Amino acid sequence: MSSFDLDAMLAGISRWVAIESPTSDAAGVNRMIDTVAQDVEGLPIAIERIPGKDGLGDSIVLRAGPQTDRAGILVMSHVDTVHPLGTLAKDLPIRREGDKLFGPGIYDMKGGAYLALEAFKRAASAGAAQPLTFLFTPDEEIGSPTTRGLIEELGRKASAVLVTEPARDNGKIVTARKGVGRFDVHVEGRPAHSGSRHPDGRSAIREAARQILAIEAMTDYARGVTTTVGMMAGGTAANVIPQHARFSVDLRVVEPADGEEFKARILGLAPHDPDCRITVVGDMNRPPYKKTADVESLYQKARALAAEIGMDLQDVPQTGGGSDGNFTAALGVPTLDGLGIDGDGAHTLHEHALVSSVVPRAQLMERLLTRLS
Incomplete structure (x- = not known):
């Protein structure tokens, strides 16, 4: 050659x-x-x-x-x-x-x-x-x-x-x-004026923050599982209780069974505030x-x-x-x-x-x- x-x-x-x-x-x-x-x-x-x-x-x-x-x-x-x-x-x-x-x-x-x-x-x-x-x-x-x-x-x-x-x-x-999973999360709350009607609002960003901390806490290095929120957005103005918040989740796993387990956990996110609604879409993008x-x-x-x-x-x-x-x-x-x-x-x-x-x-x-x- x-x-x-x-x-x-x-x-x-x-x-x-x-x-x-x-x-x-x-x-x-x-x-x-x-x-x-x-x-x-x-x-x-x-x-x-x-x-x-x-x-x-x-x-x-x-x-x-x-x-x-x-x-x-x-x-x-x-x-x-x-x-x-x-x-x-x-x-x-x-x-x-x-x-x-x-x-x-x-x-x-x-x-x-x-x-x-x-x-x-x-x-x-x-x-x-x-x-x-x-x-x-x-x-x-x-x-x-x-x-x-x-x-x-x-x-x-x-x-x-x-x-x-x-x-x-x-x-x-x-x-x-590793296998890769990708998910998009939408949180919907209730908008209200942040000064005069604050008690009426239900903050989507506050709910999203609690969900993000829970997702990040799913990381388990011993099992080779990582969960990362890499992007987020929400709100419309500084003086409005935010109605919407969105964030992405990146999941990495070593074992296929872990992919299914953590996919189910992410898709099954439930709101802490019963007046908020959470919608999750996504799946494992690449198998291990x-x-x-x-x-x-x-x-x-x-x-x-x-x-x-x-x-x-x-x-x-x-x-x-x-x-x-x-x-x-x-x-x-x-x-x-x-x-x-x-x-x-x-x-x-x-x-x-x-x-x-x-x-x-x-x-x-x-x-x-x-x-x-």
């Missing part, structure tokens, strides 16, 4: 990062999907573009190798980012400082997606011995609401899944993730991704392939963040995650990739695509 051209790889990654593609901007996401399609033109790769839904961008499925019923390898990347339009020009321009290449979405996860596509192109051009599929999605950063079905459909046909989320802790990959014996076996194969290029491939203990790998792992399909670029600062204004990780990670992905069986 010949080495990858680092300068060409960095130019390609920078070209992708220069296309701003926050999840909510379907046009920007589709420009990224256009670019993926253009980057494989003329190669023995079949392209299937799937129109977006619910105002979100498109997905694209690339296929190479023999198109048979035999289970093959599925690679998954997302092209959406969390950074709003204008971040590139104002707060996080593409620039290189030593081993760091900065840019919005470069670490999570355009750098990893790009290097994986380069490896996929090589594997396809060399005549892959087994079916290879590469899925690019538009909505991972908001929980993959429109693409979960597609992810699971392709996952069921795979013998192994490789996810190009960024590497962790100096190049470690991910072999287990467990490090099963099959995942361990796949990881050991990847370690052996990494050793050929002088890489001591380690994995991290179960991480709290979710990814599309949760969906395929929950189906029982061996899944490796965190195979993307190394760096730091995901979702921040110092997000960067490590230049030194580009070629080794691409080499590893090429070996995984051509040597796994």
Whole structure:
């Protein structure tokens, strides 16, 4: 296997990062999907573009190798980012400082997606011995609401899944993730003038505050359960007893049974004040991704392939963040995650990739695509 051209790889990654593609901007996401399609033109790769839904961008499925019923390898990347339009020009321009290449979405996860596509192109051009599929999605950063079905459909046909989320802790990959639940809570009280009619009011914010403290108290580190209220809003004016309050709940669990237990507790919230009403909507968004014996076996194969290029491939203990790998792992399909670029600062204004990780990670992905069986 010949080495990858680092300068060409960095130019390609920078070209992708220069296309701003926050999840909510379907046009920007589709420009990224256009670019993926253009980057494989003329190669023995079949392209299937799937129109977006619910105002979100498109997905694209690339296929190479023999198109048979035999289970093959599925690679998954997302092209959406969390950074709003204008971040590139104002707060996080593409620039290189030593081993760091900065840019919005470069670490999570355009750098990893790009290097994986380069490896996929090589594997396809060399005549892959087994079916290879590469899925690019538009909505991972908001929980993959429109693409979960597609992810699971392709996952069921795979013998192994490789996810190009960024590497962790100096190049470690991910072999287990917590499950994720998301809920929205609406509290309705009774409005009243805060001066002349205060006793008549029933404060939605006061009720919400009591509920928030109860939810935060559900966190149980010993069980690996965390509950977080990350956003809240309420009220209409400083001199009005607030009629409405709203807040979000983020739930993370290790065990599926805990997901069901805490989901029931959150959905079953009851008001302290009988004159207030609480409405809760939501569910488990991503099931837990467990490090099963099959995942361990796949990881050991990847370690052996990494050793050929002088890489001591380690994995991290179960991480709290979710990814599309949760969906395929929950189906029982061996899944490796965190195979993307190394760096730091995901979702921040110092997000960067490590230049030194580009070629080794691409080499590893090429070996995984051509040597796994």
